[in-house]
Amino acid sequence: xxxxxxxxxxxxxxxxxxxxxxxxxxxxxxxxxxxxxxxxxxxxxxxxxxxxxxxxxxxxxxxxxxxxxxxxxxxxxxxxxxxxxxxxxxxxxxxxxxxxxxxxxxxxxxxxx
Amino acid sequence: xxxxxxxxxxxxxxxxxxxxxxxxxxxxxxxxxxxxxxxxxxxxxxxxxxxxxxxxxxxxxxxxxxxxxxxxxxxxxxxxxxxxxxxxxxxxxxxxxxxxxxxxxxxxxxxxxx
Numbered sequence: 154x155x156x157x158x159x160x161x162x163x164x165x166x167x168x169x170x171x172x173x174x175x176x177x178x179x180x181x182x183x184x185x186x187x188x189x190x191x192x193x194x195x196x197x198x199x200x201x202x203x204x205x206x207x208x209x210x211x212x213x214x215x216x217x218x219x220x221x222x223x224x225x226x227x228x229x230x231x232x233x234x235x236x237x238x239x240x241x242x243x244x245x246x247x248x249x250x251x252x253x254x255x256x257x258x259x260x261x262x263x264x265x266x
Numbered sequence: 267x268x269x270x271x272x273x274x275x276x277x278x279x280x281x282x283x284x285x286x287x288x289x290x291x292x293x294x295x296x297x298x299x300x301x302x303x304x305x306x307x308x309x310x311x312x313x314x315x316x317x318x319x320x321x322x323x324x325x326x327x328x329x330x331x332x333x334x335x336x337x338x339x340x341x342x343x344x345x346x347x348x349x350x351x352x353x354x355x356x357x358x359x360x361x362x363x364x365x366x367x368x369x370x371x372x373x374x375x376x377x378x379x380x
Contacts, residue, residue, distance in 0.1 A: 157308075162306065185366035196269075196370075196374060202368060249366075252297065253299070253311040253322065253324075258306065259307075259308050
């Protein structure tokens with residue numbers, strides 16, 4: 154079955170430090186990949202997406218992610234964490250011909266001053 | 267630019283009651299999706315519409331659940347004879363309907379079944 158894995162439900166990072174959130178998918182067919190962010194009491198907001206163009210994708214708020222087919226990964230990074238980055242982050246995948254999104258369990262990011 | 271809206275934002279009901287949620291998508295979007303999110307989990311797909319046609323339903327959508335999008339605009343999700351296990355956040359999303367397009371999410375309706 155096709156699935157999305159995000160390890161470590163809670164991630165603590167110091168303000169100014171690197172943010173790294175890992176996402177792996179299981180599929181023999183290259184998917185479309187997305188990262189969403191969810192702030193308290195708000196809907197999911199798209200950070201960035203990969204749709205078979207450049208493998209390094211830049212998104213909003215200084216985030217970027219790199220698609221690595223050989224590793225079936227789409228890890229999210231930000232060089233320097235800001236207090237406003239505290240939120241829940243979800244990796245999501247869809248496959249050609251299938252419009253549904255399959256989400257990982259999410260990472261709750263806490264930024265320590 | 268008005269985003270996806272959902273009403274109500276919160277619903278508390280007693281077990282066995284019926285509830286109905288409404289989703290208003292972004293106006294030019296053809297596709298509309300429903301997801302369910304429980305505590306500590308990512309959203310799970312329930313169903314989606316292309317205009318007024320319901321094209322796919324998840325096995326999570328039991329017979330007690332029904333969704334409609336009568337004129338290809340707003341959608342309703344009804345749960346009959348609610349159970350405590352139905353307690354969750356119900357999310358609606360919409361998209362233009364072209365290729366791997368971005369799904370835009372509403373704020374959700376939080377259902378609590380007592």
